[in-house]
Amino acid sequence: MIEAFHHPGQAASIGDHTMPMEKFQLVADRVAGLDGVRLLRPEPVTRTDLLRVHTDNYIRAIETGKPRPLAESQKFPWVPGLYESVRLTNGAVAAAASSALSHGIAAAVASGFHHSCAEHGEGFCTFNGLVVALEKLYRAGALRTAAVLDLDLHYGNGTAQLIQDRPWIRQLSVYGNDYWNNVCFRDVTEKKHPDGPNHLSVALPAGTDGPQLLEVLEQNLPWLLQPRPPDLVLFQAGADPLRDDPYSPLNLGAADLEARDRHVFSFFRRHGVPVAWTLAGGYTRPVEKVVAVHLGTFRAALDVHGR
Numbered sequence: 001m002i003e004a005f006h007h008p009g010q011a012a013s014i015g016d017h018t019m020p021m022e023k024f025q026l027v028a029d030r031v032a033g034l035d036g037v038r039l040l041r042p043e044p045v046t047r048t049d050l051l052r053v054h055t056d057n058y059i060r061a062i063e064t065g066k067p068r069p070l071a072e073s074q075k076f077p078w079v080p081g082l083y084e085s086v087r088l089t090n091g092a093v094a095a096a097a098s099s100a101l102s103h104g105i106a107a108a109v110a111s112g113f114h115h116s117c118a119e120h121g122e123g124f125c126t127f128n129g130l131v132v133a134l135e136k137l138y139r140a141g142a143l144r145t146a147a148v149l150d151l152d153l154h155y156g157n158g159t160a161q162l163i164q165d166r167p168w169i170r171q172l173s174v175y176g177n178d179y180w181n182n183v184c185f186r187d188v189t190e191k192k193h194p195d196g197p198n199h200l201s202v203a204l205p206a207g208t209d210g211p212q213l214l215e216v217l218e219q220n221l222p223w224l225l226q227p228r229p230p231d232l233v234l235f236q237a238g239a240d241p242l243r244d245d246p247y248s249p250l251n252l253g254a255a256d257l258e259a260r261d262r263h264v265f266s267f268f269r270r271h272g273v274p275v276a277w278t279l280a281g282g283y284t285r286p287v288e289k290v291v292a293v294h295l296g297t298f299r300a301a302l303d304v305h306g307r
C-alpha cells in the first residue's frame with residue numbers, strides 16, 4: 001500500500017499561470033481510485049520547520065506580501081493565503097518522506113520546489129520542500145543521511161545551494177534545460193552547472209531518448225549510494241522532460257518517463273533504500289497529458305512495490 005499525501009488547500013489561487021496549479025487536484029482525484037494507494041491529508045509544516053532552511057526575512061515576505069519583490073521572487077503574483085498553501089505543499093513532502101521511512105515508498109502529490117533558495121524563491125518555487133522535509137526528519141533523529149534524485153527537466157539549483165553546508169544530503173540532478181532564464185527548448189550540450197562534493201549533475205543533450213536516459217541513470221545512480229546507501233531518497237519525478245512540454249528539448253514520451261520511474265524504483269528497492277517522490281514540473285497542455293505522466297509514476301511504483 002502506497003500512502004500519497006495531498007491537501008486541497010495546497011493550491012493558492014494565483015489565476016491563470018504557466019504552472020498548472022489544477023494538476024495536483026486532478027492527480028489526487030485519479031489516484032484516490034487506484035487499487036493499492038491510500039490518499040491522505042498532510043499537516044502543514046511549521047514556521048520552525050521553515051526557519052531551519054529559509055531566512056526569517058523571506059518567510060515573513062511570503063506571509064505578509066511585503067516587500068512585494070521578495071514575496072514574488074518565485075515569479076508568480078503574491079496572494080493572501082500563499083503562506084498557508086505552501087506550508088501544506090511542504091507538509092505533503094514531509095509526510096511522504098516520513099511514510100517512506102516506514103513503508104519503503106510514498107508519494108507527495110505536490111511539487112518539491114527545487115529552485116527555492118534560503119533567502120528567496122525562484123522558478124515557481126517558494127519554500128524548498130525537499131530540504132525542509134529532510135531537515136525535519138534529520139533533526140528528529142529519523143535519518144542520518146539522505147539523497148535527492150532530481151529528474152525534473154530543470155536543474156535543481158536551489159537544492160544544490162541549500163545542501164552546500166549539509167554534507168549529509170547528496171543530490172544528483174539530471175536535466176535537459178539548464179534553467180538559467182528558462183528559455184524554451186534550451187539545449188544544455190555546451191553548458192553545465194558546476195558540481196560540488198555532494199552535488200553532481202548530468203546535462204542531457206537535445207534529442208535524448210528513452211534508452212539514452214536509462215543509460216545515464218544506469219551510470220549515475222550508484223553515485224547516490226556512496227559512501228554508503230542513504231537512509232532515504234527524495235525523487236523529483238518531473239513530467240516536464242516530456243517531448244511535448246514547451247520547455248523540453250528532449251525526445252521522451254510518456255512511456256519513456258514511466259520506464260524511467262520503474263528503473264529508479266527498482267534500483268533503490270534492490271538496494272533497500274526507501275523512496276518518497278514528488279510530482280515536480282510539467283507544463284504540457286492540455287494538462288491531462290501531464291496528469292498521465294504522473295499517473296505513470298504511480299503505476300511504476302505499484303509494479304515495483306506491489307499493491
Ligand SMILES: [Zn+2]
Binds near residue numbers: 152240281282
Ligand atoms: Zn522543471
